[in-house]
Amino acid sequence: MHQILSCFPQGKTKALTLSYDDGKLDDLDFIALLDKYSVPCTFNINSGLLGKDEGWGMHVSETDIRSVYKKHEVSVHTLTHPTLPRCSKESIINEVIEDRKNLERLTGKTVRGMAYPNRDGWTHEIKQMLPFLGIDYARVTGCTGDFLIPKDFYEWQFTCDHNHGLLEKAGEFVSLAKPQYLYLMSVYGHSWDIVKDNAMGKFEEFLHLVSHKADIWYAQNIEFVDYMNALKNLRFSADMSFVENPNAVSLWLNVNGMPVEIPGGQRIRF
Ligand SMILES: [Zn+2]
Incomplete structure (x- = not known):
């Protein structure tokens, strides 16, 4: 019998994904940096807050969504960023489905990914609602510190953010070479947090380390999920x-x- 193992596109065994939240104006400089290194990203957007400043920084306007994020994935971060475990079922459904509808109208594409708003902003009951709302994955907060493939895409915890060993993890990731594994490095956060921490230079160093590698698949989160689900077919x-x-x-x-x-x-x- 043949020995057959699944791979990423072109037979690669390493993938990199990024996930950044809230859709604030700091995304513009952040995207310029991503585009300079040709690294795709997923942006989780609160469509009910577009064009508004609630005291924590201005959100990108509705009219700019399509042009600002055109090379990247736009996904759900709920309509207004509530802590979902505090919400009624009716409110949760509205927060997710209305955000989807708005983002699909603004981008012209289906929107099937999500990041739960706020720290620990999910429960098993909420997770089980998402497939019925057309959501194919949802990212949680916190860092795994590892490069494992998530076992549950509705409880998808990422490798790290810019404050938890980003450059060390990137160095480790690019040197991984054991052929028996599939590796995923996933980085999450907020562009406004990177600006606040004066860490844009550090993030560029990260992009410099991980970009343009022949053995890495650079994927939006939905591309990664769709590919892994397609393998099961x-x-x-x-x-x-x-x-x-x-x-x-x-x-x-x-x-x-x-x-x-x-x-x-x-x-x-x-
Ligand atoms: Zn958020």
Whole structure:
């Protein structure tokens, strides 16, 4: 029987994702930096606060959402940033679905990702509501400090933020090379927090370290989730001599030590 292991696109085994919250004006300089290094990011936006300043900094305006975030993923951070465990079920549904509707209207794309607002801002009951609201993953706060693939995308904790070993973790990540693992480095935070901490130079150092590496897949969070879910749809023959890919996109497998592309809609014999 062939030895077959799943891979990221082009047979890669390392992926990097970023997730930044709140949609404030500091995102503009932050995105300029990301674009300089061609690193995609996911931005979690409160559409009910757009164009407003509630005393913690001005949010990007509705009219600018499409142009500011055009190279990046826009995802739900709820309509008005409440602590969801304090809200009624009706309010939670409204906060998520109305944010989705607004962001889809403003970007012209489906919006299927989310970051729970506020520290520890989720419960198991809230998590179980999200698939019915069209949400495919939700990020929690706190750092894992590791590069493991999350086991539950509705409770997705990231590797670190800019205050918890960012450069050390980045150095460790780029040097990882054991072929038996898939590795994910994920970094989260707020651009306004980076500005407040005068850490934009540190963040650029991070981008310099991790960008333009041939063995890293740079993905938006939804791209990562969609790819991992698509892998689960592969249909292998019982003797593992062929596989069918019913998805529209190519998937990659390591077959007996070699990367093999499985194009969408095709059956591939090994
Ligand atoms: Zn937030």
